[in-house]
Amino acid sequence: MLSHLHISNFAIVRALELDWQQGMTSITGETGAGKSIALDALALCLGERAEASMVRPGADKADIVASFDVSQLPGAQHWLEQQDLAMGQECIIRRVISSEGRSRGYINGVQVPAQQLKLLGQHLLSIHGQHAHQLLLKADYQRQLLDAFSQDNAPLLQCKQHWQHWQQLKREQQQLEHARQQREAQQQLLEYQVAELDQFAPGEQEFSELESEHSRLSHGQQLLCDSQQALAQLYDSDDTTIYQALSSTCQQLEQLSGLDGSLAPVQQMLAEALVQVEEASRELRHYSEKLELDPERLQLVDERMGQWLQLSRKHQISEHELYQQHQELSAQLQALSRDDARLDELALQLQQAEQDYQQSAARLTEQRQSAARELSRLISHSMHELSMHNGQFAIEVSSLPLEKGSGLGADKIDFLVCTNPGQPLQPLHKVASGGELSRISLAVQVILADQITTPTLIFDEVDVGISGPVAAGVGRLLRQLGERCQVICITHLPQVASQGHQQLFVEKYTDGQATETRIRSLSDEERVGEIARLLAGENISASALANARELLCAP
Template sequence: MLTHLAIKDFAVVRAAELDFAAGLTVISGETGAGKSLLVDALGFLSGARADSGVVRHGAERAELVAVFDLSDAPAAAAWLQEQDLDDTDAGATCQLRRTLRADGGSKAWINGRPATIAQVAELAGRLVEIHGQHEHQALMARGSQLALLDAFGRHAPLQAQVQAAARTWAALVRERDALSQRGDPGDRIAFLEHQLQELQRDALEPAAFADLVAAHRRHAHAAGLIEACDAAAARLGGEDGPALGRQLQQMRNDLARQAEHEPRLLEIDAMLDTAAIQLDEAASLLERVRADLDLDPTAFDDLDRKLTRLHDLARKHRIAPEGLAAQRDALVAELESLRGAEDRVRALDGEIESARLAWAKHAATLTKARTQAAKSLASSTTTLIGELGMGGGAFSVSIEPNPAADPDPQGAERIEFLVAANPGQPARALRKVASGGELSRISLAIEVAALGLDAVPTMVFDEVDSGIGGAVADIVGQKLRALGAKRQVLCVTHLPQVAAQGNAHYRVSKAASDGMTQSAVRQLEAKDREEELARMLGGVEVSKEARAAARRLLADVG
């Protein structure tokens, strides 16, 4: 809800700050004092087109600031988070700020960050509804009307089913379109099959490639390896002198004879024993390695050709040789996908039709519920319109099939609020109702009939009581106060019967200062409020009777 409004150099207001609470807040004042300027300020903060004419004479710019508590506006809080415009330091509050320059320019900020007018309007649409001038009417938009009807009928579960069915249908259509855009997969399949044949000729796993590289290197250096192995075997076997094994054994015998004089020689003997064992194992391994070595030019050529082929394949696919196995697996997966594409497209055709039928079923249920809710809302609103001084007027909800051929998340119909303001007049769209006072009262009737189910937490009514008086004025005030129990309501009024119903009361007054007319705004306490109601009842000269009547009005409200 709106908690604070600050105005500076706006029209005839030099500076004003107002604090608001829940319930009904009324704003009164003499004719021409600028009561509706507060509504106009909220209009500009809601994204209305900049107007240099509202800048106070002599000032360079007007500045408007509104602060909202977001605890009752989850949609606004979610929007701010999506747009990265939420202010974590400020907690569950939001600030809208706008400046209007005398040269016609304007700037806007959300939580201290620059924002476009479109962003401001989008956010404000989740925070405040202004019922009065046509350009500010939230209920003029058919989307808002549909949302209010669904809130009135408590259609959220049915809406969720329709939206989910529409999303499922759309996802399936996107999948089919993506497959269809590939065109005829035959050429691609032939190309991939050729590439796959090349990759399937050899073992491509990294370990197999490493073994191939090792075998190629071994054959490339076979002569040197054979020579080294033979030389080592000759030394170990004693062909070129005493065998190393016999030398170790002789060494151990010599040390053993002296070990009784130096016990540490026994440790050396154990080490030499281990060395002798490892020497035997080395000789056995050397023999096996030598047996595997062979000067075979044909085998080397085969290995060389195979390794060259794998390197060529790797260059062709622009990957390292170790990645050839992964490339082969990727081609297999793509081939399987392409080969199943035609079958998937055929299957998708059936799934899309099933999704359409599911949407149609849920949409039909929602249509039935909306039709019933429309009758109930129309009946309640028509009754309230009569109570609000528009006897013979009628309200209805037009429900027409949605012209869109595809499943729509909003359902199978479009709706519009229609009003016949007087008996015998044809019903017209609410947005075409000419009289601002009538429009405000009709909007009030709709909101009261809907029990404040509109998701927007703050509602502003400008001159809702225009052209009425007496008992009807009492009813208007009572309806506004009832609505204030559900939503925060601000009302600009000139009738004491309406003003008496307010939970809070502001008075706008004007006076000449330095040769210029200026407006001031202040909140009224109990005694001042009685005096303001007496003024509204009695005119310029406030009589005892007017004060007594004002006290009765306040007492009747309690």
């Protein structure tokens, strides 16, 4: 609940400290005194837009601090813990507005954006303004009220999820269908290109291998002659060969190393070279014996390379990129084929998604119809208490065609009312007068506030346009609500103000130079005088005072 409010240099408030109590608090005062100023300050604390004009003239900043007891508010505690902003059983919210219009928000001393203030505010209080009855005529607001009364968000959340999934699949199908014609033309070209390359079947390293083989085959005669000549020079000639000369030199150095050991390493190197020459000779002999002149193979390799180069030019790539081009075109063709397969798969998924949505929308309809019956009964009962003795209220929930559904379900929700006996139920906007609509709106707000269990409820002149017995009924409703939660009510009606467990009085002072609003708590005797003023105006009579005492003593 709201426990304390500090306001400094806000609008026409210089400085204000207010302690708030449990139960129903009535706020009264003269017209223009600024009865709503505390609520405006609270709204700023909870993330409303800040403007430079809100700072008191002559001040450099406005400072508003609201303290809440969250010991009995698990929702607020959980939110604060999730944001690492928890501070025991108390929550302190601060909003500072500079004279230039800049603002800063704080939760338990930590600076936060205004959006965080709004999110936390949903767990702390709810403000019902005097124009709330106008919203009651809007279809979206009627649906929100009914869903809020249900107190079970699961069917609505599930319906939204199924709707979003269904729509996502439909968008994917539309995109694939839209691209189908272009895809078919592209697919025909790819099928031809891939078939041609599949038939040619280029290998990953094949062109480099073909180049090597072509070079070897085209120079076969030269390779044979030159390799045999090299072999003769090394080993196989009748004349002195490199091997023989090296062997003779090695033997000579072996003898000399016996005379001078320092020649031994040189002799060892020549011995190793002799082994290498012999091994090279064997390899060269093996190469030359195996080397064959193969003009037919050369022609085949020549033709293969020609085809390779032709395909490379056709695809406007280098010959070394042909293999990769084949792989990429094949992947593109497979992707297009997968699109077709995906369309077939989507058809089945869409059928299932539509069925899931229909089922979740039907469950949501059932929940709304059940909630509508109970809420209609409660509102009708409250209408009777508010001097609409023959009034009847009904909420009609009817299913819409599937194509008119949305993430919010497939329902048409109508608030119907009958205010006179013998008349049929008709849409709210066609039947209810301004005063009747205001009373119905108040009944709805009180019922929903009770059901939703918001810890602090603020009613800002929601009793406009009513008086007499109706006002007394409104007062009783608000007091009953105040028995279960904290209620703050700004009113100009004595029948409502007198029902408060405590009462605040708003007054405005001026010294001719500046104007200031003050708010103070009234004692029991001061309450009698203020209620009498609301009853009789400035000329308070003994009968007005007596009437005021009677109202304050009434249950």
